[in-house]
Amino acid sequence: MEYSFRDIEKKWQQNWKETGIYQVDNNSSKPKYYVLDMFPYPSGAGLHVGHPLGYIASDIYSRFKRLKGFNVLHPMGYDAFGLPAEQYAIEHGIHPAVSTARNIDTFRKQLDNIGFCYDWSREVRTSDPAYYKWTQWIFLQLFKSYYNRTAAKAMPITELVKEFEQSGNQSHPCPGDESIQFDAAGWGSYSPARQQEILMHYRLAFCGYGEVNWCEALGTVLANDEVVNGVSERGGYPVVKKKLRQWYLRITEYADRLLQGLETIEFSDAMKEMQGNWIGKSSGAEISFALADTNASLMVYTTRPDTIFGVDFMVVAPEHELIEKITTPEQRQEVEAYITYVKSRSERERQAEKKISGAFTGAYALNPFNGRKIPVWISEYVLAGYGTGAIMAVPCGDERDFRFAQHFSIPVTNIIGEAFNGNEANPTKDAVLSNSGFLDGMVMRNAIETAINRLEEMGIGKRKVNYKMRDAAFSRQRYWGEPFPIQWKDGTAIPLDETELPLLLPEVDSYSPGPEGEGPLANIPEWVAKELETNTMPGYAGSSWYFLRYMDPHNNETFCSRKASDYWNQVDLYIGGTEHAVGHLLYSRLWTKILFDLGHIGFEEPFRKLLNQGMIQGSSRFVYRVRNTKKYVSAGLAAQYETDKLHVDVNMVDGVELDTEAFRKWRNGEFAEAEFVLEDGKYICGVEVEKMSKSKFNTVNPDMLVEKFGADTFRMYEMFLGPVDQSKPWDTKGIEGVHRFIKKLWRLFFDETKGKIWTEEKATPEELKILHKAIKKTEDDTERFSFNTAVSGFMICVNELSDLKCNKREILEPLLILLASYAPHVSEELWHQLGNEGSVLDASYPAFIAEHVAESAKEYPVSINGKVRTSISISLSAGENEVQELVLANETVQKWLEGKPLKKFIFVKGRMINVVI
RNA sequence: GCCCUGGUGGUGGAACUGGUAGACACGCAGGACUUAAAAUCCUGUUCGCCGCAACGCGAGUGCGGGUUCGAUUCCCGCCUGGGGCACCA
Known part of the structure; x- marks a missing residue:
């Protein structure tokens, strides 16, 4: 009987579907385990061999956990809103819902081919109104909440209003605009519109103004990667910055908790570092510099207030609002020309630019300690969004400032004596300060505190913790996304009532942008007549909470019942690519924390453990x-x-x-x-x-490989390719080796002419050793996600059993259970051929028995001065003295010794021996 | 530019905590079976040198240094591939 994988795989996939074997119950006496894949965006190109890598890994792990006695939740769905479908609609006039549904069908067929154990009864699609109803609902919760800094948690905004009525905002400084201060009477005196305006500065989901990449010719807003060298990628039209009304999430209030939460979850150090860097917490001071010849002042943020006597110039972001006011008439033309140039530059380009550029405003700031006049420049390397959008430049201590000073011939003040050599900046904190007034003689590190204290005493500066992270832009001027459940009445945002959800995405005739940079929804008269928000939500809205919906996917009463989320709790294992290191992972961590604060779920980190898959x-x-x-x-x-x-x-x-x-x-x-x-x-x-991409003609379709070699071979080959977390190039050639392995396994059970050849004979110690070595290896390797070495372990096992011509059920049956998570179809088939009822997935995992693999002696490698010269078999029970005696008596060792005295004898039990002479 | 990550035979990779570098597989070469092919099986395969052979010598994990009895593994400096950098998902 031949290994006819096509029949076998079709048969079992059908059987699994009919018996609903992968449906998971929310009630079980078994311990729970939740394995989740980052769900895909269903692109028109279908799956290529890169996509299933993580899915196969999670599938193997899910099956493994099930065999180990867990109730495993392993769902799948689609991140179905997104720009490509909208672009396709613009080009082909096909509604995104139609093309998306079609793409999903293709994805599903491709996924089914590979034999995954997803519980498809729990599928979610973010573009499904039954799903985005709850995305909108959660948005309303964010809109109706603020961050209480005293309690360090999100709370209903109604509570805040009560506080305002009683005592104003004294104990709740306004996060959106610190200048807003009022007492109870003040609050009472404001108009309702003004009150709403103030509350907007507190809401966790709030409306504000932000800059976008605006392309006049296309009449639309572009993503950063759609902008190349200041022009649109499509068409090459000019792109400039434009301020538009935008929704934001006040993620900055959660910066510290997002940082601290990292300590409680198992993400790789690299991942934690990336998130930490993104949050970018730093501490320093905000210092207000008086400006000469005007009553205005310039606020800068610095982490190095100790260097304040070394400030030789100021650099202000070209977007800074003060520039208009302080630029002198002589400099105006130059400054305006420079600002025009910067408007065409992306933030990325500005940071990556090596060429130094800038313009002098003609204005001077005054050093608060010695009254020195400091020229105020503008330059693209200072970004408006970080700190105060202005820096004090200390060229002797900062490389970029130093190069700027050199380029514009600004004299450099040395405040660190010999630590500064005049040729390059020295960012040290350990030098002793000089030329620094009251800080003279202090070590810089210690002077930071002294400087801040003095600034605070003088009332011109204050201690400040700063975050690089900015509030997350949460609106898009697009069609294919969740509509905001918001109405605008006379400039005030009014949330829809929860009973009005979902607010359905309307049909449009054209997917082209609306007027004035608004989204396509602004083209619909009825929509505009109802004064509904015309922005839509971004891609990460639906993906920030989808892991919760899988727990209770059909609930019409709530986004996820507390009972379901209490049972399934955190995702135990989350698998996906590093490209989501900051975006998606940070946003879903934020949403989870807010839902936790508001009491809707019982945990505040969504993913207990993260496994990154390589590309x-x-x-x-x-x-x-x-x-x-x-x-x-x-x-x-x-x-x-x-x-x-x-x-x-x-x-x-x-x-x-x-x-x-x-x-x-x-x-x-x-x-x-x-x-x-x-x-x-x-x-x-x-x-x-x-990169694997259609345009490079280097994509390989999994369907073709499954057709040719079978799903089991394909799955194992993807794993065999290398460590799951590393990037590696695809090479179809090697797949035959894995296919041969499965055929070889098959031949342990079936002979082409004789048919069934397995026997009920008792296994020998040698055979048991092979089996138990495999048990140990599979278990250890699977547990540590080393799937590639697990596959090679199976190969070794089957090779050795073939060499011994071992066809004994006692050995083969447990082997099938081990293999069931990697090659589920062939394992299921052989399991049933052996006469078993029920799925191999419900068998119990074989127990490893150490005695079967115990060794009594070891072939020790013997090195002379670190070079291996021979090997000697020695009993594992032998002690060091005994070993030394044996080794020194050895002929080869004697030859190398040449009578020289022994300097050192190194013996690592069970490992190696090194003779040093 | 900034942050993260990788670099080992002809190829993918193994070596888990500093202890036999190259497991397993592909490819290649030679052989067996066959009328032939496919399939299967066997042998060899890091490089260089001596050679009849060796369980003979030397080199070797991107490059250059260092620590150590011993380094793919730890440290310093460099080169280089990949990912991210806030409206791709």
């Missing part, structure tokens, strides 16, 4: 066309010609050898007349590792 890169293939001809030369000969390098579809290339016939037929015969210059009768392609 599968494409291995691109190239042909070399001799310029202006139809002649293609093989890679080895390309250097002899002037050629253009063209991507070719990797599916037409076997290894590096091009299928020239397929190439001639490719793309409707575009290359039909190609002539080839071969080497050794072959056309050899060039190779490069790049």
Whole structure:
């Protein structure tokens, strides 16, 4: 009987579907375990082999946990709102809901092919009104809440109003605008509109104004990656900054808790570091510098107030509102020209720019301690959004400031004596200060406190903890997203009543942007007549809480019952790519904390453990066309010609050898007349590792591989490729090795001519040793997500059993259970062939028995001066003295000793021996 | 520019806590079976040197240093691939 994987896999996939074997109950006496994949955006291109990597890993782990006796929740769904569908709609006139549904169908078929154990009865789609009803509902909770800094948690805004009525905002400084201060009487005297305006500065979801990339020609707002060198990627039109009304989430209030929470969860150190850097907590001081010849002052933020005597100039962000006021008439033209230049620059470009640029405003600030006049410059390297948007520049201590000073010939004051060599800045905190007035003679590190204290005494500065993180922009001028349940009445945002949810996304005739940078919803007269918000929510709205909906996906009463979330609790294992390191992971951590604060769930971190999957890169293939001809030369000969390098579809290339016939037929015969210059009768392609993408013709479709080798082979091969958390290029070639392994396993059970060949004979110690080695390896490796070495463990096991011609049920049956999480179809089939009833997934995991693998002796490697020269088999019970005696008596060791005295004898039990002479 | 991460044979990778570098697989070479092919099986395969052979010598984990009896693993400096940087998801 042959291993006919197509029949077997189809049969069991059908059976699993019919028996509902993967449906999970919220009631169980077993311990719970929640395994979650980052859900995909269903793109039109379908799955390529990179997508399932994490899904296979999570599938293996879910099945493994189930075998280990857990009630495992393992759901899947779709992050179904997004820009590509909208772009497709603009180009093809197809409603995003239609194309998205079609894409989801494709995804689902592809996923089903691979034999995943998802509980599809819990599927969610963020674009489904039954789902986004609750996204809108949660938004309303954020809108109706504020962050109580005293209690360090979110609370209903109605509580805040009560406080205001009783005692004003004395104990609740306004996070949105610190200048807003009032007492109870003051609050009472404000108009309702003014009161709402003030409350907006407290809400966790609030409306404000922010800059966006505005492209006049396209009439739309662009994402950063749609802007290249100041022009739109599509069309190359100019892009400028434009201020628009935007919704925000007040994530900055949670900065500290998001930072502290990292200590309670198992994310990799790299991931925690990235989130920490994003939050960017720093402490220092805000200092107000008086400006000469005007009564205005300039507020700067610095982490190094100790260097205040070394300030040689100020740098203000070109967007800073003070510039208008302080620029002198002589400098105005230069400053305005510079601001125009900066308007076309993205933040990224501004930070990455090596070329120094700036403009002098003509204004001077005054050093509060010695009255020195400090010129005020503007430059793109200072960003408006961070700190106060202005810095005090200390060129002797900061490299960027130093280069700026050199470039504009600004004299540099040295306040650290010999620690500054005049050629480069020295950012030390350990130098002794000089030229620094009352700080002279102090070590910088200690002077920080002294300087802050003095500034506070003088009333011109104060201690300040700062965060690089900004409030999260939460609106998009787009169509395909959740509508905000907000109405605008005379400039005041009124939340819809919860009974009016979901606020359905209306049909539109055109997906083009609305007037004045508004989204497409602004084109709908009825929508505008109802004064509804025309922005929609961003992609991360739906994905910030989806892990909760899976727990209770069909609940119409609430987003997720407290009973369900108390039972399933945190996600125990979350698998996804590092590209979400900050965005998605930080936002869902925020939402979880807010829902926790408001009492809707009982835990404040969504993901207990995070496993990052690496990217599968494409291995691109190239042909070399001799310029202006139809002649293609093989890679080895390309250097002899002037050629253009063209991507070719990797599916037409076997290894590096091009299928020239397929190439001639490719793309409707575009290359039909190609002539080839071969080497050794072959056309050899060039190779490069790049991102896997349709445009590079290097995508490999899993369907094709499943069709050719079966899902079990495909799953195991994806794992075998390398560590799951590392990026690696895809190479289809190696898949045959894994396929051979499964066929070899099959032959332990079936012979082509004889049929069933397994026996009921008793296993030998040698066979038991092989089995128990495999049990240990599979368990350890799976537990530490080392799936690639687990697969090689299976190969070793099957190779060894084949060598011994072992066909005994006593060995083979437990082996199938081990294999069931990696290759579920073939394991299920053989499990039933052996006569078992019920799924192999409900078998009990074989127990590892150490005695079966115990060794009595070890072949020790013996090194002389660290170089291995021989090996000696020694009993594991032997002590060091005994070992030394044996080793020194050894012939090879004697030869190397040449009678020289022994300096040192190193013996690591069970490991190695080193003889030092 | 800033932050994170990787670099080991022809290829993917293994070596888990400083202890035999190259497990397992691909590819390649040779062989067996076969009319032939497929499938399967066996042998070899880091590089260099001597060679009949060796369980003979030397080098070797991106590059250059260092710590150690011993370094792919730890430290310092460099080179280089990948990811992220707030409206792609």
